[in-house]
Amino acid sequence: MDAPLPSRRRFLIPIVLLAALGALGALYVRGMLPASVPSADKPFHYHDYAQVLRHVRADGDVDFSSIGRERADLDRFIESLASFSPHLREDVFPTSEDALAFWLNTYNALVLQQVVDGYPYLESVEQAWLGRFFWGRSWRVGGRRMTLWSLRHRILMGEFADPRVHLALFQATRGGPRMEGSHFQPEFLDAQLNEACRRFVGDKRNVRLDRGTLHLAKLFDTYREDFLAALPEGRRGNVLQFVWAFLPDTCEERPGCDTRADLDLACGPKLDRCKIVFEPEDTALPDAAARAARTER
Incomplete structure (x- = not known):
């Protein structure tokens, strides 16, 4: 005999609620939820963010403690993002370079604020449960509630599909792409992205030849398809083609580094003779203060 209608409803209501919560959660992580847009009292600029980057050392370590003590500049820049984005104000960001520079600077600034908010107790982005550091918080950006995950995957790679982005995004890890002391600028963006790639590839922690074995940063495996998609036809089967280019x-300039000729010699003209080992990333914070303390000991 069929169950009475009220009993069916008791079963259906929680299922419907769970489905709605799941859909809402997906929209949240993907940065699809709307946000209020306050009126901008001044034109958009990067002046405040540039002040923050004075606390980035030449080697890429960050003085998070100093940023925290002088965080007004960082907070002011991030507050301004609520009123601007290339989606909302095409007049302010008329070119693809303007747009890409905006999203790169936005992502890196939000990572900085996330670290500063947890400092000094935050020692690694992996402390946050299941990668929550990158999806558990959202910010108002140009009429949307954006997470770091949505900025990277939906906006930066979804709209621009430039794999150099992966080597330019600050992940607040000692083994990831390093923060630079200057922000991304539309007029110099291509050169800045190329330089970010050269820095990353030129670091022995990320690319290291050991006879017939090439040790690569795990990042090249994680985003392998993005790197391969950017290569010319005929070279898309091997991520080493991207590494070789930079x-x-x-x-x-970097004594003891590995060169293109070294890679050719070890891996052959088609770069297919090497054994590749993807190395785990050092997820400790690139904290200038922590390193100084260790040095004093």
Whole structure:
């Protein structure tokens, strides 16, 4: 005999609620939920963010303690994002370079604020449960509630599909792409992205030849398909083609580095003779203060 209608409703209501919560959660993580847009009392600029980046050391370590003590500049820049974005104000960001620079600077600034808010107790982004550091918080950006996950995957890679982005995004890890002391600027963006790739590839922690074995940062495996998609036809089967493009020809600036000729010699003209080992990322914070303390000991 069929169950009476009220009993069916008791079963259906929680299922419907769970489905609605799941859909809402997906919209939240993907940065699809609307947010209020306050009136902007001044034109958009990066002046405040540039002040924050004075606390980035030449080696890429960050003085999070100093940023925390002088965080008004960082907070003011992030507050301004609520009124602007390339989606909301095409007049302010008329070119793709303007738009990409905005999203890159926005992502890196939000990562900085997230670290500063948890500092000094936050020692690694992995402390946050199940990667929550990158999806558990949202900010108002141009009429949307954006998470770091949505900025990276839906906006930066979804709209621009430039794999150099992966080597330019600050992940607040010692083993990831490092923060630079200057913000991304539309007029220099291509050169800045290339330099970010050269820095990352030129770091022995990320690319290291050991006879016939090439040790690569795990990032190249995680985003392998993005790197391969950017390669010319005929070279898309091997991520080493991307690595080779950003290795130096000589080691004049970085003594002891690996060069393109080294990679050719070890891996062959098609770069297919090497054993590749993807190394785990050092997820400790690139904290200048922590390193200084260890040095004093």
